[in-house]
Amino acid sequence: MKQAVVGYKVQNLLNFLVENPQLKDEVIGISEPLAATQTEFVMRRRRSLQDEDAITVYLLGMEGTVAPLPLVSQVLQWQAENIKAFVHSHFPGDADLCGIIGRASQCLPPLRKALNATQVDKDEVLSLFIDHIDALESAKVPYPSYYSELLEMVLEDGFTSEVLHSKLFQDAAISIKEWGSPRQQQTFVAICSICPTATARMLLRYCSYDDLSPYVFDYFDQRSVGSMIEPHTYLTIRRRLEKSLSRISSEINVVFITDSSNGAVAANASGAADATFFSVRPFNKPVTLDTLFVLDAATISSFHQLRGGGVSYPLLCAEARECNSRRAASNEKRKTLPQGAVV
Known part of the structure; x- marks a missing residue:
């Protein structure tokens, strides 16, 4: 119950900071202890994985988890x-x-x-x-x-x-490079997306921090595996991952991070995810407290929290606002162009 309340407070604080960036210093007394509590729940869920020695695949949603929604x-x-x-x-x-x-x-x-x-x-x-x-x-x-x-x-x-510019969340970019590093075979990264895999791949390839596409092991979209709100989709994803990684290990942990409450419920119902986290990022679709109670998933706002690291809610909001500002500027530019011109 407390886990859901914490996630709800984080969501509301992020919404407040998006709309009132000038007040970031006034919420430090609230944001820092809230971030510490959220990280505590993330780590508690992370430690619940039954086989810590198994290969871990981080199955990451593109929309609202790796990339700010306005960017996508x-x-x-x-x-x-x-x-x-x-x-x-x-x-x-x-x-x-x-x-x-x-x-x-x-x-x-x-x-x-x-x-x-x-x-x-x-x-x-x-x-x-x-x-x-x-x-x-x-x-x-x-x-x-x-x-x-x-x-x-x-x-x-x-x-x-x-x-176009692809400014992904910085914590996501750092973590993808670490988890997907070819210098080790203990962790892997897979991307699932509502948008076409080709779009997700290009967002990673042209990421402003670095080309992240070499660090991604596999991609899944709704056309290749089915609806992301159906349990059977996650079973299909897990089977594909197990088959691809069978040369390395017969046991894998799938850590699923998504901004979709329906996707989180479906993944939990399928049993295909060993740990599910609900992404609470700036500009993500808000959910009710009742929904968070039902999810049975720790909320996460930064991938650094999976290592016990901290998260700065004001910095997250600044990142997401930059993407939203570029979107608004692009739309304004489009209005001024002659009809039929290529943007």
Whole structure:
């Protein structure tokens, strides 16, 4: 019961600091002891793992856990708005894009016919291809590899031109590099996300602290394993992790950290997670005290707390506000551009 109350107080304090950053010094007397108590509950849950010697896989939610929610929303919005413009500006000159369209045509006879015409009609080809991409985004099936490659090309264009920036939570970046270090085989990092795996991968690759993608062992999204609010999804994830790591060990601990209360409940119900933590970060969707009572998961606001380290709520809020400010600036810039311009 006290664990839920602490999490609820942390959530309310973060919301207050997001809206009133100038009052950060006035809440030190509240925030520091609250952070210490929250860390105590995190460590208590961490120590409950039955086999401390087993390999540990940190299964981390991208949204609201590794990345501030405003950042993910900004990148997804830009991605959706710029696919069409990217395709039009890069076809037929970009060989990689031509290869993607060619592979898509293998399951789309009208597109294949348009590509094989004596005189290729660019508008017809791209109209058919973009309609196909739109259909893939609406369908509830795994994304084909060429779709993921297209997303990565579009996002790479945004990040390398510095239209997009990926400022993940600093504690997440530090921990991912530590847990996923190739110099050891005791801990691994896997990412689960609501957004496509390609989007999550690019957020990690272009992280402002460092390229984090080499430190991630595996990725899971809703298209590859199922809904993140269904227990069977977490069983599927665990089986995949166990199979991939069977060459190293037959026993693993899965430590799951998510900002989704429904996801936390589903993971606990499945029995696939050995320890579940509910991420309480700035701008995350608020939950009721009753929901926290039901969760049976310690709340966590910084990955440093898993080592018994501290957390600064004002600094967390400053990080998240920076992402939100960039999103607002990007939206304002978009309003001033002529219709049809590429951001």
